[in-house]
Amino acid sequence: MFQCCMARTLLDPSVVIVDSFDRSKLRADTPGCDHRVHLNNAGSAPSPSVVTEAIIEHLRLEEAVGGYEAAQARTEQIATGRAGVARLVNADADDIAFMESSTVALHRILSTLPIRRGDRVLVAASEYGSTILPLLQLTRRLGVRLDIIPDGEDGSLDASSLDRLLDDDVRAVFAVQCPSHNGLVNDVTALGRRLRDLGSHAWYVVDACQSVGQVPVDVGEIGADFLYASGRKFLRGPRGTGFLYVAPRAMAGLDGFPTDVHGGEWTNSDSFQLADTAIRFENFERSYANFMGLFRAVDYLQETDQHGVFAAIQRNAEFLRCRIGATPGYQVLDRGAHRSGIVTFVHTRLTAADVVGALAAASVTASVVRPGINPVDLDGRSTVRLSPHAFNDESDLNLALRTLSELS
Ligand SMILES: Cc1ncc(COP(=O)(O)O)c(C=O)c1O
Structure with missing residues (x-):
């Protein structure tokens, strides 16, 4: 084990790392x-091996009783798992939807947001390619205007540039908290605060794909309408898992389009009802075994x-x-x-x-x-x-x- 002392400067070779963390x-x-x-x-x-074991245990149950029956038998664990994920980002369990990846979450957000011809969308300069690509597609399909929120002098997101960029035509603002191609942490809380202070109605979408599991994430503090993350990264869950936080404002104003028979109910020839929780954003079909693994990974982090x-x-x-x-x-x-x-x-x-x-x-x-x-x-x-x-x-x-x- 070694002891800890944070670097005085980024490139200071004389820094001694002193660390009392018991790994x-x-x-x-x-x-x-x-x-x-x-x-x-x-x-x-x-x-951690407990995650793999949780996955295998669920697969064994599916083998024994069938997939739907196994999921039914795990109803309570799924509710507890949802609450555990919610605790991780200081949300309510009803505001959490299970997703197969961050990109799946982003796609559901994009299909839901009422982005129209002529709208403007703002994105952080250090945004991930898979976020920019569909937004560029929207520029071609709908003539949406994509504007970059420039970085400040230190190279990270500069919330104050919203004063100049924000207008009534801005429909959504996208910001990545920890970019995957650079070791910076963007101050998404400052950006959320600025949006509120400026009285903006733009939907605020935060990519916490790389941040959940390595930095504290609090959806209330950030003030995000949507925040998503993947399970397989710093959270150490299995591939094919992730989650989406949907704030009450988004739940009240948006329908989670397109929904399926898990997130809504077809009630009559031309009527339907949506789930009144973030479940309306979820897909019916997913690997329950993988999500059992994700829940175990979340518990493991919280027990540590x-x-x-x-x-x-x-x-x-x-x-x-x-x-x-x-x-x-x-x-x-x-x-x-x-x-x-x-x-x-x-x-x-x-x-x-x-x-x-x-x-x-x-x-x-x-x-x-x-x-x-x-x-x-x-x-x-x-x-x-x-x-x-x-x-x-x-x-x-x-x-x-x-x-x-x-x-x-
Ligand atoms: C910052 C960031 N956002 C989004 C994604 C996309 O995540 P996923 O591959 O789980 O869809 C990644 C993937 O590495 C990422 O690093």
């Missing part, structure tokens, strides 16, 4: 720690010292940033006053794929961020991304750093 249980619970150093938790984190986990992720990332920044041949690209568990950098001579390949050969899992994730921010370059979790220890980080310094 031994996290490591013992994570078979994925045994043979590899997993530093791609922003891609998909290895689950949650804030200790958040702090350990940040310290691990800051440690990597400092050391990589001090290593000749590397340039750290992270910006912003407040940084996340994502570390991005380039090698001055080697491609990102070469660097990630060398790390893989040393049993360190890293990832390449393609320019298409955000070509403006990335300026057409691929970058290397390391995203440690709290279960990564000093020897994990040092193995990655040794491999990188051999390349430099």
